[in-house]
Amino acid sequence: MLRNGGKKNDDPMKQKKDLLVMWLLLLTASGFSQKTDMVLIPDGNFVPFIKGQTTSIKVQSFWMDENPVTNAEFIAFVIANPQWKPENVKSIFADKDYLSHWKDTIVNSNTISGEKFPVVNVSWFAANDYCKSVGKRLPTMYEWEYAGASLPEGSNDNKILNELITRWYSRQNTGLSNVGSIYRNQFGVWDMYGQIWEWVYDFNSISSNEDSRNKEEIPEGFFCGSAALNASDASDYVTFIRYAFRSSLKGEYTVRKLGFRCAKNVESED
Template sequence: MTAQVSAADLVAMLQDSRARTLELVAGLDRAQRMGPQHDIVNPLLWEIGHLAWFHEQFILRGPDGHPPLMDGADALYDSARVPHATRWSIPLPALPETLAYMARVHAALIRRLADREPTPEEADLYQLVIFHEDMHDEAFTYTRQTLGYPAPAFAASASARPAGTGPWPGDVAVGGGTWRLGAEPGGGFVFDNEKWAHPVSVAPFRIARAPVTNAEFAAFVADGGYREAAYWDAEGARWRDGCGAEHPIYWTRRGTRDWTVRRFDRDAPLAPDQPVVHVSWHEANAYCRWAGRRLPTEAEWEAAAAGAPARDGTLDTAKRPYPWGEAAPTPERANLDGGHLGCVDVAAYPAGDSAWGCRQMLGNVWEWTASPFLPFPGFAPDAYKEYSEPAFGTRKVLRGGAWATRARMVDTAYRNFFGPDRRDVFAGFRTVAL
């Protein structure tokens, strides 16, 4: 991400993000927009109103002291004040009123930038609300998957490039050394949990060239991996037994050997060379034990994605914002932005390889790491105080982005974080040799 972001850039991102939100709500009836009460997902009708409230709160009402554009919005849409379980029972406005509120806020944010350029502080706040909407759009996408709704129709899918096919087995060797984990100052907007880069020691390691595939994970299932106690730690075994997991959540046995997988509202044959997706950290960890491997630490993952070999084969101290270098993601380099409406084979996107030879370290699936989500040294919360701090110590770090992640907000320093029990998100993993 560049250090200078113009008003025109911010307006374009605002418009693009909102267009994606509307694509994700389109085609759903009133009942689907609310959905059943659920421990994980939100009512979509509540969530789109929350987006407008968040934009208004952090830009119009925060710096500007603007009066609310909807009476009672705080009592409806403030996620820190409205308990999750109550979001189905509070008196939410109907869709037309909610969309009108969103449009008023959206227009006001654009008017603020008319005929002038933003200050750096304003540009950061605008990017915060845009990326917040991008995150929710990804959540809307996996909500449609969780609830079995039809696949969304993204305009971006019309321009998706052929992606290539096949597996991509084997490891690459990554040299050891001192690595500066996290975001470096001066590179543009970053989230508070990425601040700031600090030295960590990384021993040489071997990491898979690609994420674990469906075929590889199916071998673990077939070998009784979900039943074998040796592969599950105590917390993982409690999770497995509590939810009755015997295979990835959307898989269904077809005949005696083959599997189908539900994608949104339709079943399809399991694609053997696509990455396994919708697996929890516990499932990923159990697979690693079965395979005689392990998950990479967060520092190892970042070194493999953003680092490059020095002349002596150790880790160079220079960091790349993207695995391939400085240039922003394109449809030739990564499966991002929803273009394919799903995963592609792990051999796809050779133009996106890292300097060490790892493929798809951005896009396709988020990748679980072994690391707990913790603050970096000197952490201080930014304007969105509830974003990172409440989650420290309770989540695991994921890196790299998924097919539904927006390219503008993800790079090799971006940290995602979810509880180890979550398997609704677009998460897979790659492994490291012991």
């Protein structure tokens, strides 16, 4: 576990925070944080995007959350783990925008809009700790990409998924909506695309490549000019965007459209 802050509660924002805590308690009491369903993703083969691994690799079967983690679920986590309250969190584990959307949507209004929206503005450390707190883990990048490649239910044309993603990328950022409202894929997982980006456990593995351990330095420019040299399919621009996004992140970063979902090994299921 991460070192608990244990800060004194004497700051001027205290009143506001007490209000937040009250709301949070109310939320848990009223059963907003229901148990999250998981979906068994069958094992299968998958061709990673990075060159050097152009042959497909096998992804073992694993459990994945049906939906991204919601505000309501994350509120319950924060109550149980006060070191993850915005006022306690250490800057090395989450930047200043951590959960900043709660101020507007939850504390300052009497109606709790967005409790079923995916939680955003969370750092990798927070997401990682959340998953551990519920006996799960963050999915690996390969797991996420493999699950995300599944086509929407009822379709058998790759183009449909590509169009869905393109449309999302190429429209101006719109507000969030409840989880489970965009599309369900053939594994039964909701909204892999169309709402938010999602953290993966090994998001910082992507600027590595096979050559680096032998001769050359790791090209920092993997997602700049030299990108096309290293990708397995240079025209797969929707994937490029996702990998570029991950490479722009640091562990403490929080972003308005970045959330997460958890995964779990099959053998750890009892």
